[in-house]
Amino acid sequence: MQLNPWALSGIATVAVLTFYLGHRSSRFANTTHDFLVARRTVRSRRNAAAISGEYLSAASFLGIAGIILKDGADGLWFPIGFTAGYLALMLFVAAPLRRSGAYTLPDFLEARLGSVVLRRCGTFFVVFIGILYMVPQLQGAGLALTTVLNVPGWVGAVTVTVLVGVNVMAGGMRAITVVQAFQYWLKLFAIALPAFVLCAVFLAGGKPGPAGSLGAPAPPVFAEQTTVDIRTDVAFEVGTLTQVRIEHPGDPAPHEEIWVQGSTQELPQGTRVWFAAGTPVPTVSDAAVTNADWLHPGSEGLRDLLQTYSLIFATFLGTMGLPHVLVRFYTNPDGRAARRTTVHVLLLLGLFYLFPTILGALSRMYVPELLVTGQTDAAVLRLPSAMVPGVAGQVLGAVVLAGAFAAFLSTSSGLLVSLAGVVSTDLSKGRVLDFRIAAGVVGLVPLALALLLRPNDLSLSVGMSFALAASTFSPLLVLGVWWRGLTWPGAMAGMIIGGGLVLGALVVDLVSRFTGGWAPWFADQPALITVPVAFAVTILVSLATPNGKPADVNGVMLRLHAPDRLGFMRDRAVARFGQAEERTRMGRGRHRK
Incomplete structure (x- = not known):
């Protein structure tokens, strides 16, 4: 594949601007309060x-269009759910x-229920969810x-880890805001302009795209x-009787094969397949085969x-449980500002999600070969050059x-x-140095997992985090x-x-993917079962243990429900996080606009 200098320039520009803005903002971050x-x-x-x-993660920018390309109407629930989750967050929690x-989600659990043990348990799940979410990025x-x-x-994974690690360790929350x-x-410009x-x-x-009209009941064709x-x-899966020319890894030369209608073909990495013009496009086994x-x-x-x-259960209710989303609401001046932010x-999300949906539909007409390779998440990256040849498509x-x-x-x-x-305040003293060490150590774990695990559909991976x-x-x-x-x-x-x-369910699903895909549907989307069970268990055990309620x-x-102007709101014990000299430097500073 020929190197695209425009693409390299785009990546370099984003990297430089990210580093510059992070470095500029980090100059004003010198206390734990700044970093958290x-x-x-x-x-x-x-x-x-x-x-x-x-x-708007990899699941939104790449994965939504890939899901629409593969699943069609069923995939629309992902952008709907990702957006509607903030409605529940605004109504019930923000x-x-x-x-x-509070400063972190485990800190809120201790503030509300007065249990250090519960805080430690919450810390474990925060770290696990964060790592599970970061791997697909x-x-x-x-x-x-x-x-x-x-x-x-591995080049992309290492590049992102290094750049993010430098900014976070330099200035924490203040640097990345x-x-x-x-x-x-x-991102809005980068998805809207191509759309x-x-x-x-x-x-x-x-006229329709080269793969045929979306309204045609037949599958797309080459x-x-x-x-x-x-x-x-x-x-x-093969939708119709198909003759192909194929070269398996280790074959001395390509040979002809006939794939029977309704059969499932399993091809290893390194296989090359030639499809004749007019051949219906086979689709990965969990995708919609025909346009109908x-x-x-x-x-x-x-x-x-x-x-x-x-x-729906996962996305509508999962948003309010994502640690990296909730931590941003702690940065608002008061509760009213948090609700207005939501x-x-x-x-902003509703505007953005219009565009990957459109690109996903166009991808089915112009890059149907991605349905064969299974790399549907690359749809928005391949579509411009497929529809606009030459330099314009490269740009x-x-x-x-x-x-x-x-x-x-x-x-x-x-x-x-x-x-x-979370790690620096729960497992150490919460100083700036502790935050930086925690960022360096924690960042290596998802990097290792990203290099070891087989990539899956990005929206589905993130869906498990939800x-x-x-x-x-x-x-x-x-x-x-x-x-x-x-x-x-x-x-x-x-x-x-x-x-x-x-x-x-996650373990069962991973084992199933490597051993033939035998797991039932709820191993891939378990929230319909797990969320009601979690609510029921929480309520029943609480009713059985009335002595577990905090005295205050x-x-x-x-404090949670009184209007802000009454003055009941106050920060949790700052003395837990950082040294005394940090608190004296904190003052009443505000962000520079």
Whole structure:
């Protein structure tokens, strides 16, 4: 593959701007308060852009279009769920969470229920969710650079880890706030500009894409003789009788094969397949084979319906349990600003998710070969050059890649800050030095996993993180904010059982993927079962252990729900986090705008 200098320039520009903005902001960060919550002075609009910047991850920028390409109408629930989760967050959690005065999610659990043991348990799940969420960001970076620049996958993962680690260790939350706000607008531009241009190209052509019309009931077809290189082990379904020319790894020469209709073909990495013009496109085994199924939601009957409801549970309730999302609400000045921030986030996310949906539909007509290789997450990267040949297509591709790289950086930054904050305050004294050490150590774990584990669909990988967050922290936050009867044994039992069920499903799903795909649907989307179980266990155990309620529950609930102007809100004991000299330097400083 020929090197695209435009793409390399786009990545370099994003990297330089990210480092510059982070370095510039980190000059004003010198206390633990700066590193953890940016002195709680971030205004609503900037915080909303920063939240959107870190929330729009690889799953949003690359994965949504890939899911639409593969699953069609069923894939629309991902952008809907990712956005609607903030509505639940705004209604039930945002303002009370800020009024609690906590610094991290485990800190809130201790503030509400007065249990250090519960805090430690919460720390474990925060770290696990953060690592599980960060792995697909690094894998997405590897996929993006491999697709466009033809470099090994580890290059992208290492580049993102190093750049994010430098910014986070330099200035923590204060350094990355401006960076993430900038990266949201960069990502919006990088997805909107290609969408407008490619839609104009499609409409100007006056005819369907080379793979055929989306309204045709048949599967898409190869418009010309096409060579497909299989880069990872893949299994796909054959919709019609198909004759191909194929070269397996180790074969002395290519040979002819006939694939029978309805058969499943398993091809190892390194296989090369030649498809003649007009051949229907085989699709990976879990994708919609025909366009009729692609356009029709729930085409597989009850299984699809249950998976859809499970996805709704995970995304609607999982957002309020994501540590890197919640930690940003601690940076608002008060509860009212936190609620206003959430409204702005809803608007920013709703605007963004229009564009990957459009690009996913165009991808089915112009890059159907991705349905064979299984690399559907590369759709938005391949589409510009497929629709606009020459330099113009390369420039559009470079813009998309720059946005994708910003997505990896912004989400990874938020995750690393939240993980470093939790680890440094729970496992050490919470000083600035402790934060920096924690960031360096924690950042190496997802990097190692990203290099060792086989890449999967990015939206599906992130969906498992949402399921875990919804099954562990969502019951604690909703019940902790709105129910006086919650006890720490009930919270502990619900978190362990809900989280344990999701982790068990994750293990079953991973084993199944390597041994033939035998797992039932709920191993891939377990939230429909695990979330109600977690709520039920939390409530029942709390009712059975009334002595587990904290003595000051009335005072805590008053602080969570009293209007800000009454003055009940106060920060948690700052003395726990940082040395005395840091607190004297903290003062009443505000962000420089």
